[in-house]
Amino acid sequence: MIPVIEVKDVVTHYGSRKILNHVNVDIQPGEIMVVMGGSGSGKSTLLRHLIGLERVSAGSIRLLDQDIGHMSHHELTRFYRKLGVAFQGGALFSSMTVGENIMLPLREHTNLDEKTMAIMVRMKLEVVNLAGFEHLMPSELSGGMLKRAAFARAVIMDPALLFCDEPSAGLDPVVSSSLDELILQLRDALNMTIVVVTHELDSAFRIADRITVLDKGEVLTIGSVDQVRASTHTRIQDLLNRRFEETILDPDEYLARLTGESI
Amino acid sequence: MPSTNLPSHPVIRKVEALGQRTIQVIDAIGFGASLLYQTGYWLLLGRRYHQVVRLAPIVEQMMEIGIRAIPIIVLVSLTIGLMLAIQGVHALKTFGAEQQVTYGVALSVVREFSPLMTGILVAGRSGAALAARLSTMTIHSEVDALRVMGINPVRFLVVPNLIAMLIMLPALTWLSDLIALTGAGLYITTDLEISFSRYLQQTMYILRIDDVLHGVSKSVVFGALITLVGVMNGTSVTGGAEGVGRVTTHSVVHSILAIILADLLIVFILTR
Numbered sequence: 001m002i003p004v005i006e007v008k009d010v011v012t013h014y015g016s017r018k019i020l021n022h023v024n025v026d027i028q029p030g031e032i033m034v035v036m037g038g039s040g041s042g043k044s045t046l047l048r049h050l051i052g053l054e055r056v057s058a059g060s061i062r063l064l065d066q067d068i069g070h071m072s073h074h075e076l077t078r079f080y081r082k083l084g085v086a087f088q089g090g091a092l093f094s095s096m097t098v099g100e101n102i103m104l105p106l107r108e109h110t111n112l113d114e115k116t117m118a119i120m121v122r123m124k125l126e127v128v129n130l131a132g133f134e135h136l137m138p139s140e141l142s143g144g145m146l147k148r149a150a151f152a153r154a155v156i157m158d159p160a161l162l163f164c165d166e167p168s169a170g171l172d173p174v175v176s177s178s179l180d181e182l183i184l185q186l187r188d189a190l191n192m193t194i195v196v197v198t199h200e201l202d203s204a205f206r207i208a209d210r211i212t213v214l215d216k217g218e219v220l221t222i223g224s225v226d227q228v229r230a231s232t233h234t235r236i237q238d239l240l241n242r243r244f245e246e247t248i249l250d251p252d253e254y255l256a257r258l259t260g261e262s263i
Numbered sequence: 264m265p266s267t268n269l270p271s272h273p274v275i276r277k278v279e280a281l282g283q284r285t286i287q288v289i290d291a292i293g294f295g296a297s298l299l300y301q302t303g304y305w306l307l308l309g310r311r312y313h314q315v316v317r318l319a320p321i322v323e324q325m326m327e328i329g330i331r332a333i334p335i336i337v338l339v340s341l342t343i344g345l346m347l348a349i350q351g352v353h354a355l356k357t358f359g360a361e362q363q364v365t366y367g368v369a370l371s372v373v374r375e376f377s378p379l380m381t382g383i384l385v386a387g388r389s390g391a392a393l394a395a396r397l398s399t400m401t402i403h404s405e406v407d408a409l410r411v412m413g414i415n416p417v418r419f420l421v422v423p424n425l426i427a428m429l430i431m432l433p434a435l436t437w438l439s440d441l442i443a444l445t446g447a448g449l450y451i452t453t454d455l456e457i458s459f460s461r462y463l464q465q466t467m468y469i470l471r472i473d474d475v476l477h478g479v480s481k482s483v484v485f486g487a488l489i490t491l492v493g494v495m496n497g498t499s500v501t502g503g504a505e506g507v508g509r510v511t512t513h514s515v516v517h518s519i520l521a522i523i524l525a526d527l528l529i530v531f532i533l534t535r
Contacts, residue, residue, distance in 0.1 A: 053407055053410060053411070077312070077413045077415065079413075080410070080411055080412060080413035081413050083411060085411040087404045087408055088404070091403055091405050091407065091408035092405075093400075093405055093408075094403075104412065104414070105414075108412070108413070108414050109413060153412075
């Protein structure tokens with residue numbers, strides 16, 4: 001099967017710091033791929049590359065068989081209609097109601113009349129279990145509801161690819177679990193390929209078809225939930241068992257770092 | 264052994280800081296020019312790329328920048344007009360020339376005080392609001408959300424604001440002219456015991472269309488500067504709420520500084 005997302009040999013530098021180091025990932029149609037890793041592992045940077053917000057230093061990213069690194073501004077803008085992105089905090093516009101937020105892509109990219117757009121908004125709100133909330137302002141919603149509304153906006157154009165940034169971060173286990181269910185429902189109902197970036201293990205294991213584990217900008221493993229659980233890689237086991245990586249410091253080096261003087 | 268601490272020498276640090284500041288200023292000018300170019304681009308070609316600049320947000324911004332600023336503009340303009348008249352009469356009495364006060368007041372209001380005070384008030388009100396709005400949107404990923412929805416943030420957020428500013432700031436300046444001249448007239452007619460119609464005749468005789476256009480054309484430049492400074496500061500935010508406060512303050516200070524310097528430049532070129 002031809003992958004819908006191909007990350008080939010991606011390298012990213014921020015100045016002299018290497019953030020991603022020769023990352024390769026293929027994602028198949030209809031798959032839920034969870035990108036997992038600790039803080040500073042490079043997962044958020046990889047997501048920003050995947051959604052075209054940052055260009056890679058080297059390598060390439062192909063989405064739906066198109067190299068997004070070589071698209072012009074206008075091509076990328078048109079291409080975005082095939083993508084949906086649910087940001088971590090929802091990123092709903094505070095000056096618009098929930099309904100207006102969800103309607104915005106339709107208003108900007110289609111010639112549909114107001115009535116049809118309103119029906120489509122209500123349909124998507126039904127899908128994310130927020131029916132009747134279209135007249136509320138984002139500030140009137142709870143954290144979990146904000147994320148649901150963000151999902152509704154992300155899927156309003158029926159995208160082929162959905163990207164979710166930390167969907168369950170900062171939520172209680174019950175709400176977090178309901179969002180996981182929602183992601184599974186969206187995949188099944190709308191037949192989308194979904195990429196979820198998270199550091200929440202329970203959530204990752206619940207929704208993933210496959211998991212990519214990142215650490216210090218490198219892919220440690222890509223595999224099914226069982227394969228990742230069975231991995232004997234020390235860093236993966238540290239991550240699964242929520243252990244910090246031990247840093248062994250040379251005492252002289254540590255002293256030099258504290259005092260700012262060379263040895 | 265050669266010193267490895269050369270870059271941390273105080274003089275070199277100062278030169279480095281000056282160099283970095285210069286680069287920042289050049290960068291800001293480039294960014295401002297790019298924003299102006301993009302505004303023209305989206306206005307002219309937006310429809311071709313399905314990125315239409317819509318009327319509704321422009322009208323909304325015109326209400327915010329223009330209509331809602333009317334009370335404060337009226338109050339300040341009236342006060343400025345009265346103060347100029349009081350000071351003018353007082354100063355000219357020394358030479359027994361207080362009958363000529365209308366000359367000084369009319370020209371200073373229309374050519375200088377109205378555009379400058381209106382610009383400063385709008386910078387403090389709408390420039391700050393723009394910087395706060397954009398910086399909050401930036402830190403909450405709302406600008407990124409626009410991009411990934413295929414909506415150009417400059418076209419969606421900046422262009423309506425800039426157009427509204429370019430229309431409403433000259434309009435507010437005209438209003439300020441009228442109110443300040445009326446305020447000055449109230450004092451002059453009372454103090455010098457002349458009729459209001461006589462004062463109006465004098466004012467109309469003194470002021471030429473060039474004087475009014477001089478002030479209004481300055482307000483167009485100020486409007487562009489307020490928007491560009493607000494956008495530049497708003498989108499350069501780092502950190503959270505503290506960052507929003509910082510860029511909002513910077514936006515007001517930079518806008519006022521830019522307005523005063525631009526005013527000096529325009530006066531230097533057009534008035535000598």
